[in-house]
Amino acid sequence: MVSLIEFYLKQLNEEAETTCKMLAMVPDDKYDWAPYAKSMDIRRLATHIAELPTWITMALNTDELDFENNAWAPTIINNTxxxxxxxxxxxxxxxxxxxxxxxxxxxxxxxLRSGDQIYSKNTKGETIRMALSQIIHHRAQLGVYLHLLDILIPSSYGPSANEQFEVIEVEAV
Structure with a gap:
């Protein structure tokens, strides 16, 4: 039987492959672009995705994240x-x-909290699962951003719509 640790490692490795392909598609000249005023720009979104695997370490080696009392700041990136x-x-x-x-x-x-406001109270294992889910969720957001920029996105779990459309186009010719 596979342990939970082994399962999470397998999931991280599988999602990392797809995430790597998606992050590699971010154009260097679009890091300040956002689809509308209230959304994150690509720099902030892509940085968040890239940093999410560190939540595994945080979950296993701390008892909480308190946004109110945490001096955390995202890493500044300027290119792919x-x-x-x-x-x-x-x-x-x-x-x-x-x-x-x-x-x-x-x-x-x-x-996970901000001062007295508790957002979630889970096991460390559930927190790791949440971090993996966040990678997938935000990667999908990034896919929408890239699509809005007319960038063909790579497949995640089978062919992407872009890839399927290309196949239909080729077959029609």
Whole structure:
């Protein structure tokens, strides 16, 4: 039977492959672009995606994240080369924690809060699952951004609509 740690590592590795393809598509001249005023620009969104694997380390080695009392600031990236390097460092960071010796920590409590306002209280294992889900969620957002910029997005779980349309176009000729 596969342990939860092994399962999370497998999921991280599988999602990393797709995420890497998507992050690599971000054009260097579009880091300040956003689809509308209230949305994150591509720099902030892509940086968040690239940093999410570090939440595995945070979940396993802390008991909470308190936004009100945390001096965290996102890494500043200015081009896709820097973005890809950040994602690779984050993956290495997260992978180093997904080891058998940390299996017992998965049932411990972890809280996401801002001061007295608690956003979620889960186990550390559930927090890792949430971080993996956030990678997928925000990667999909990035796919929408890229699509709005007329950039053909890569497949995630089978052919993308762009790839299927290209096949239909070729077959019609």
């Amino acid at each position: 080369e820097e973005l890809m390097a950040l994602f690779e460092r984050s993956l290495i960071d997260g992978r180093t924690q997904l080891v058998a010796n940390n299996e017992h920590k998965l049932i411990e409590s972890w809280i």
